[in-house]
Amino acid sequence: MKWWLDFSNDAFIVAFFLYIASFICYAIAIAGKRWSNRKPEDHTARWGKIAFGLAIAGWAAHLAFFFTRWHGAGHIPTSNMYEFMTFLGMAIMLAYIIVHLIYRKVVVGAFTLPLVIIIIAYASVFPSEVQPLIPPLQSIWLKIHVTMAAAGEAFFAVGFAAALVQLIRVVDFGRTDKAGRRAQFWTEFSLFVIIVLIGFIVSVFSFRGAGYEAVFTQETVTIDETGAEHSQVKEVKYSLPPIVAPYNSETVSFQSFVGLKEPLFEAPSWLNGVNAGRKLNTIIWSVISGFVLYGILRLIARKKLTAAIHPHLSDIDPDDLEEISYRAIAIGFPIFTLGALIFAMIWAQIAWSRFWGWDPKEVWALITWLFYSAYLHLRLSRGWQGTRSAWLAVIGFLVVMFTLVGVNLVIAGLHSYAGAE
């Protein structure tokens, strides 16, 4: 069994680097069109082919990772956050391959690949060890519900990537009026949010590689029915240098980090959980490293990032991008309905005796579904096609990500076993 799991981990790393290689080739295909001694169309076609081939190879390695892990663990690897996020990355690649085979637009790959890379890198932040299944997860519906839901969400992800290209494509940097500046700002902001996510991943892995750790304890006193006092001491480990300590906590150990010898401040009282402080600290670190990364990229580009990408997109028709985005969402919507709602209801009926219980995860799946229903209806109306529906596709994917990750980190509920530590 161990051999299979080791092989699986190797395959994952191979997939990761193949995806990066594929992304680089996509970037060359798009950015290198005007290099000397070549015809732009030939250049794009050639590098696009190489990039797609690498993406396929990466996906094959990803599949190998998935199936060997399944074999080694004895159950489908979709049962915790690490497994689910890697599976989502794999599903997005499948959705991308399908959309690519229909439309063959190199630029969609250039934006989908980095998304997949970020998602599987993010997956690696979570503990990757195989965990045995707890009784509620021992069901065939773990295979059916989770994979179908992820497949639907994967198409929304491709829709998001195409919509983002479309937005960058149509931004008019010549405009100085209010609406024009607003469009410029928000498009740039979307990229910034992605960079903050990269900043989060980079900081987690840097400090993990350096073996950083700080420990706090928090004592909570509760009074039970009989009036007896119970005090409970909870411990929390920080893997990022604590800028914020948990509310009402004691420092147990603290490795100093470039002059930071103690937390700068304590979490406010409304974030009183022992883990709330750690999460706030992580967010602060992500934003800081996001700003640093963004600053570096801005220095290299010497203009807004969207403005740097924009000229390379001039030969793509925004109508085509909009159609790709809409089509991806239209393909994903029935799959999402089936996987994330209907199959979820069937499983909930089998395991929890009720098909619907307003659990936060259920509610957010419904919210996602309602959001995309609104998108699909609005797109029928004149005036909502084009940039507006592209923005909806972008926001829709944010809702998807909140449902998948945010609910587990912030709200939890019955699906808490799928969450982080």
Added chain:
Amino acid sequence: MFQNTKCECGHQNPVGTVLCESCGKPLDEKLLKDQDAPLEMRYDGVARRSQKANPHFVDRIWNFFSSVKIAVYLIVITLIGATFGTIFPQESTLINLTERSEFAAFYKEEHGTAGVVYHALGLSRTYESWWFIGLLVMIGTSLVVCSLDRVLPLYRALNKQQIRKHLQFINRQMVTYAGTVSGDGKDWAERFGKELKRKRYRVYQENGALLAEKNRFSRWGPYINHIGLIVFLLAVLGRSIPAWHMDQYLALYEGETRQIPGTNYFVKSVDFTIDYYSDEELASNQKGKLVAKLYETKAVLYECTDACDDPTRDPVLTEVKSHDIRVNSALTYKGLSLYQNSYQERVRFISVHPTLTDSETGQAIGSFDLKMDRPDEEYRVGRYTLKLNDYYPDFGLDEQTRPMTKTREPNNPAFVFRVTGPDVQEKGEIFIYFPMPSEKSKYYEQILNESFKTRGDSTGRFSLKVENPIVDGKMNNIEFSEYTTFLNIRMDKAMPYIWVGAAISMIGLVMGFYWQHRRIWLRIDDGKLSLGGHTNKNSFGLRADVAWALGKVGTEVDPKSLDNRGNVR
């Protein structure tokens, strides 16, 4: 307001028609102004049912719900409303609280001022609130009205399509082509139509005019989806019919049989077992923790066949089904389902086998089986008779320190016996017996027996005791339950309709999203070819079809060049 709705082709259109029902010429003033803009093809430009000249009061309500804009508003408001319910836990998830004051205290303690506001606003019951249910009902109404308003006129329009369309109609489609045809136009159209047939289009021709159409059925997808959603929503409403719905919890210790309240069924927990993962099976961050691998209740379901409501007799039970109830595997019998909800480790005696001892002689008289729940009225031990005088399943003392039972559960039972027999005083000897070996109960036992003695009801001659309660580390002469299992008993007669609704909805979605209705019109006037194509989704695919068919008849075009949307966005 007077409006002339007669088209130049002679067709009389209803008020609100955008494109003439017959020839397709634009009638709407806005569309007439900008001669080059692509046409608004929604619902094929027919008038919706709600577009009447003089709307009545009822019509106004109908009109309100018939608007897609209103539907989108309703969806968005519902969506935002639903998020409120996820800020803090809902009251329904706090199963051990019942009173309003308890809930108020919970939100205050756990979430401070924000929690108090949350509870006061009723957001702790978001999904049961009048406004949320109201929104769902409004969405349901909108589904019905929007669909009816559009599907019938659309059906009529698609059912009697004119083949020869107005030039403006053709040239203002999203996919267009204009060219010249040498030779006989009819012949060309014939050949072109043949090619489209190979792409599975249905082709109709009329004097050099052509209509090719495929996958019309996909237009009905959204309406079928809406029907499914309505069935689903009605089924959800149906769950509020009391006779359709049952939801209760039953706690059973091992060996206990209990009636399911409100039914003729009894359920017995024969055994409850739990297995934990071994350390080797666990991940490194789980080692040393108890992670359940499997827990199940071996259960038997009985139906009462006789003496069900007779308090003097025990009901006659017939076994109807037995099943090992697990989290993902419920016991189901005739629409009644028993689910494994949770369990609690709580040692409780089922029966003991005590020995009656005569403390004067120090001799054991004999032993008998004593059930903790529903004990017998009388026991015969040797030559003596033990009559059960009093029974406290869950012993406690009331405010005047008199014995009483706290609950009807045999958590800590106490038995008061009156012994009669040879050389025992006339009125018998009374004593109390606590089978549970806890210090507290043994203390009560001693005190109460002392008081019987002082009252003269007892000489302290008899006592009950379990002999050799532990042999080789195992309980002896004692049958006990280690776990109490909590079963969730459900009946939901609306479920079949829920699944039917969901299935219809899915069929509609697949029809609507995975096929696209495509139509191509063309006419040839004196060797001048005008072609227009329309699809509700995937114009990319339609352009490819048109370019492919044109290529087959000898006109090579780039599919992209057929795009008539002008890239104005």
